[in-house]
Amino acid sequence: MGQAQSATKVYILDTNVLLHDPLAIYQFQEHDVVIPMTVLEELDRIKDRHKDVSRDARVAIRALENLFANASPELIQSGVPLGNATETNASGKISIFADHTLDQQAKSFTADEPDNRIINTALYLQQMRQPQIVVLVTKDINMRLKAKGAGMAMVEDYRSDQLIDDIQFLAKGFNCLEGSFWGRVKDCESRSEGRETYHVIEAGLLDNPYINQYIIDDTQSFAARVIAADDKQITLQDLGYERLMGRSAWGIHPKNIHQAMALDALLDPNIDLVILTGPAGSGKTLLAMACALELVIERSVYDKVIVTRNTPEIAESIGFLPGSEEEKMMPWLAAVTDTLEVLHKHDESMDGSLHYIMDKANIQFKSVNFMRGRSIQNSLVFLDECQNLTASQLKTIITRCGEGTKLVCCGNLSQIDSNYLTAVTSGLTYIVERFKNFEGSANVYLNGVVRSRLASFAEQEL
Known part of the structure; x- marks a missing residue:
């Protein structure tokens, strides 16, 4: 009769896991964590680079140093309790494995690449720790395939910040009801407060309502927004379908209800965070910039517009580009300047209008890498291409926003460029789900490509 399988597992972490979440070592509850020596070497090489990930590498190294500071070499190899750290509920152990000591017979791959040495470690521990389950955790898809092909039974992506299992379950920010809304409402209490009308309905009439979720029906006769919801009743603010379609900003009118x-969310000063998702050509950037100009120039709600986006190789190449920071950022922010041209294409002198508007709205182009440490006040911050950011990176940016600042996050989850992110693990997906019940945020999925019939056909057929 074989040995009983241990209830605790052993998780071997790849370098990219610690770069994605520097405090990932605390996310495995009662299970044990193993850090191969190769991972420490990679973190050491990365920490001194002029890349955004260098900070994450340093945070991960400091977290490990705090755990192993007073441990003997024997204890480091056998395992130090993760519970020693005050900021965690983890109760397992963490150890460092000297993968260079593996003899040739224990190796499935040559040790010429870091990935190979980490896989060799995982395969060795899988054999030595039987019957305990050993799991290799990496965000590298190809590494997961290599490990499985070499005989690793358990290989996983790091998903502690994954809130949904399938992107189709991502909240769209609105609920489109079949038929007429009033056809399903039997009992309703309505009241008027100034120019606004509110309806209180039974909770069971809507599926999983949340704050600032839009409610529309397919008869195009009703539009409202959830103001409050509990187990018994839901309070809706009646927006009026026609009134909603009649909204405009900087001369831009909506082409569809989405x-x-x-536009309603972008122009509402009580909403601090607006998240716009949707396919290419659905109007995310155009609407965001039109509302930014409207709120800064026409309504004087904010003092300036800060435009930023993820720039994967910014730290490597920005220094070689001429000009100021704004001028260096221009290649990555062409989508925004293209949008400004669209907004002013009918002006007598488009170039003159653009210079005037950029000066009048105090539009500043900033790199995400240089946002850390700032406190941004009374500004509208437009963060484009959010799908390529991790939850940790987005947290860094969101926490920069001070009093009187509105943040607009845009992204297309089908255009992720990162090697380690998928639609369900993207930081954009994470904040959509995390801020769903926050009264100061709204999320809208822009369903429908309005850029051109060519773009619409390509989005559907390619």
Whole structure:
């Protein structure tokens, strides 16, 4: 009769896991964590680079140093309790494995690449720790395939910040009801407060309502926004379908109800965070910039517009580009300047209008890498291409926003460029789900490509 399988597992972490979440070592509860020596070497090489990930590498190294500071070499190899750290509920152990000591017979791959040495470690521990389950955790898809092909039974992506299992379950920010809304409402209490009308309905009439979720029906006769919801009743603010479609900003009118909902959220000063998702050509950047100009120039709600986006190789190449920071950022922010041209294409002198507007709205182009440490006040911050950011990176940016600042996050989850992110693990997906019940945020999925019939056909057929 074989040995009983241990209830605790052993998780071997790849370098990219610690770069994705520097405090990932605390996310495995009662299970044990193993850090191969190769991972420490990679972190050491990365920490001194002029890349955004260098900070994450340093945070991970400091977290490990805090755990192993007073441990003997024997204890480091056998395992130090993770519970020694005050900021965690983890109760397992963490150890460092000297993968260079593996003899040739224990190796499945040559040790010429870091990935190979980490896989060799995982295969060795899988054999030595039987019957305990050993799991290799990496965000590198190809590494997961190599490990499985070499005989690793358990290989996983790091998903502690994954809130949904399938992107189709991602909240769209609105609920489109079949038929007429009033056809399903039997009992309703309505009241007027100034120019606004509110309806209180039974909770069971809507599926999983949340704050600032838009409610529309397919008869195009009703549009509202959830103001409050509990187990018994839901309070809706009646927006009026026609009134919603009649909204405009800087001369831009909505082409469909989804753009109308986005405009409503963007122009509402009580909403601090607006998240716009949707396919290429659905109008995310155009609506965001039109509302930015409207709120800064026409309504004087904010003092300036800060435009930023993820720039994967910014730290490597920005120094070689001429000009100021704004001028260096221009290649990555061409989508925004293209949008400004669209907004002013009918002006007598488009170039003159652009210079005037950029000066009048105090539009500043900043790199995400240089946002850390700032406190941004009374500004509208437009963060484009959010799908390529991790939850940790987005947290860094969101926590920069001070009093009187509105943040607009845009992204297309089908255009992720990162090697380690998928639609379900993207930071954009994470904040959509995390901020769903926050009264100061709204999320709208812009369903429908309005850029051109060519773009619409390509989005559907390619």
